[in-house]
Amino acid sequence: MSVETTTRPRPTGTSRTGVVLVALVVLATLAAVLGTALTWPGEDTRPDTGFVDVEVERVPAQVVGSRWDTCDGTVEDMEPDGSVPTTVRCLHVSAEVTSGSAAGTTVEVIATSGLTRADVPPGTSVVLEHYPADDTGDEVWAWGDFRRGVPLTAFALAFALVTVLVAGMRGLRALVGLAIAFLVLAVHLVPALVQGQPALVATLSAATLVVVVVLYLAHGFSLRTTTALLGTLGGLLLVTVLGVVGARVAHLHPGSTEDTYQLARLLGDDGVRILQGVFLSGVVLAGIGVLNDVTITQASAVFELRAADPAASWRSLFGRGMRIGRDHIASTVYTIAFAYAGASLPVLLLLELYEQPLGMTLTSGAFAEQVVSTLAGSIGLVLAIPLTTAVAAVSAVRLAPGRVSGGGHRH
Numbered sequence: 001m002s003v004e005t006t007t008r009p010r011p012t013g014t015s016r017t018g019v020v021l022v023a024l025v026v027l028a029t030l031a032a033v034l035g036t037a038l039t040w041p042g043e044d045t046r047p048d049t050g051f052v053d054v055e056v057e058r059v060p061a062q063v064v065g066s067r068w069d070t071c072d073g074t075v076e077d078m079e080p081d082g083s084v085p086t087t088v089r090c091l092h093v094s095a096e097v098t099s100g101s102a103a104g105t106t107v108e109v110i111a112t113s114g115l116t117r118a119d120v121p122p123g124t125s126v127v128l129e130h131y132p133a134d135d136t137g138d139e140v141w142a143w144g145d146f147r148r149g150v151p152l153t154a155f156a157l158a159f160a161l162v163t164v165l166v167a168g169m170r171g172l173r174a175l176v177g178l179a180i181a182f183l184v185l186a187v188h189l190v191p192a193l194v195q196g197q198p199a200l201v202a203t204l205s206a207a208t209l210v211v212v213v214v215l216y217l218a219h220g221f222s223l224r225t226t227t228a229l230l231g232t233l234g235g236l237l238l239v240t241v242l243g244v245v246g247a248r249v250a251h252l253h254p255g256s257t258e259d260t261y262q263l264a265r266l267l268g269d270d271g272v273r274i275l276q277g278v279f280l281s282g283v284v285l286a287g288i289g290v291l292n293d294v295t296i297t298q299a300s301a302v303f304e305l306r307a308a309d310p311a312a313s314w315r316s317l318f319g320r321g322m323r324i325g326r327d328h329i330a331s332t333v334y335t336i337a338f339a340y341a342g343a344s345l346p347v348l349l350l351l352e353l354y355e356q357p358l359g360m361t362l363t364s365g366a367f368a369e370q371v372v373s374t375l376a377g378s379i380g381l382v383l384a385i386p387l388t389t390a391v392a393a394v395s396a397v398r399l400a401p402g403r404v405s406g407g408g409h410r411h
Contacts, residue, residue: 017398021226021391028233029212035205039198041191056129058144061095063124064106066117068092071110093120093143095128102130107141125150170218177214184210189281199277200240203284207236211288215296224299227395231295231388236284239291239380243283246372252279279369287377290336294328294381295388301325302392317393325385336377343370 071090091111097103109128111120120126127144163171184206192202211232219225246252302321306312312320 017395018223018226021223021230021395025212025226025229028208032205032208032212035201036188036209039192039202039205040188041195041197055134056131057100058127059097059100059102059130060147061097061107061126061128063093063095063120063122063126065094065122066091066111066120067094068117091115091117091120093126095126097128100130109141109143111143174214174218177217180213180217181210185285193274193278193281196274199274199281200244203277203281204236204240207284207288208233211236211292215292219296223395224303224392225296227392228292228295228299228388230391231298231384232288232291234387235291235295235380235384236287238383239287239376240280240284242376242379243280243372246376247276247279250368250372252369252372279373283373283376286339286373287380290332290377290381291384294325294332294385297328298325298385298388299392302389303396306396312397314393314397317396318389321389321393322386325389329382329385332381333378336381337374341370 069090069092070087072087090113092108093111094106094108096106107128125147127147129142129144131140131142133139160175163175165171167174189202189206193199211229215225215229215232219228298321301324302317305317305320309316
């Protein structure tokens with residue numbers, strides 16, 4: 001008589017590795033949720049900007065004609081020698097209001113400086129500002145802006161259509177993730193920064209929630225996605241630390257440009273402190289997209305290498321993965337550098353007109369912020385690649401040979 005005994009199967013390396021990686025992601029997500037709760041913007045803590053609450057109605061209109069005339073010169077028309085001309089040439093635009101209480105009314109306004117009659121042919125859709133009459137004076141109509149809703153919506157729909165046609169359901173999920181990401185920024189991060197909440201806590205919390213949702217939504221729940229996610233989070237921490245160090249050692253002051261100076265003034269006594277946090281938040285947010293790109297690519301490359309050679313050791317996978325990663329680094333660093341250069345091109349042109357020496361230009365306050373942002377993002381990107389490759393290599397060798405190529409990730 002024989003007695004059969006059963007033994008509980010021991011956990012495999014795959015399950016142990018997966019549990020550890022998932023546990024790290026869960027801890028990071030819980031920390032992000034806690035940070036979001038602690039920095040959630042209140043309802044009545046928006047700083048007093050000192051703006052006068054003037055009743056203004058922005059109404060759509062359609063251009064019916066335009067003409068050149070002469071207007072009084074203002075400071076905005078200042079000559080290169082610093083003098084203000086007595087009169088300047090200005091463009092008067094006639095437009096018919098198309099909706100609201102004044103629908104059907106034709107009014108004449110002075111277009112913003114720099115526009116010509118070719119820019120506002122009859123039929124052009126514009127937005128006018130209407131200041132109703134009050135005790136201080138008669139009603140006033142002023143130029144607002146062009147109506148860009150239709151062309152911008154068309155471009156957005158074209159982008160969504162092309163993404164879905166090329167990438168299929170994964171592209172659709174990526175678009176949903178992008179919408180969620182902007183929702184997090186609009187509802188939590190931007191109001192939190194304006195209200196003076198701890199910038200790094202708010203930004204890292206929002207960024208963590210964004211990358212968790214975006215990566216899993218776009219690429220599915222799998223070990224390789226989790227590996228890429230951990231590499232992205234590690235890269236974000238590196239970028240944050242580098243941004244803090246760079247801002248401190250470079251003595252970056254948040255009032256170096258006209259826009260930041262105006263924002264600091266509007267934010268009141270806490271304006272400088274808030275803008276310091278805004279700069280660091282910008283460094284972190286700028287790194288999210290590129291980090292997602294390189295980490296998911298590296299993780300996928302390592303897992304595919306393992307599928308092609310199930311007997312490969314983690315050292316071999318790491319070495320071959322880094323050969324791919326080095327090519328990725330060489331191309332992506334250019335992407336970051338030229339993205340920042342494009343964003344700061346007006347500053348570069350202005351400094352060129354000032355004819356400053358190159359060294360002084362690169363170390364000027366307005367340009368130094370872009371230099372620190374570029375270098376912090378680039379260093380974080382470069383270090384995130386070996387980090388992701390190492391985690392992916394260790395994870396891949398834990399998988400049974402028959403499960404490597406899938407990894408829960410459909411192609």
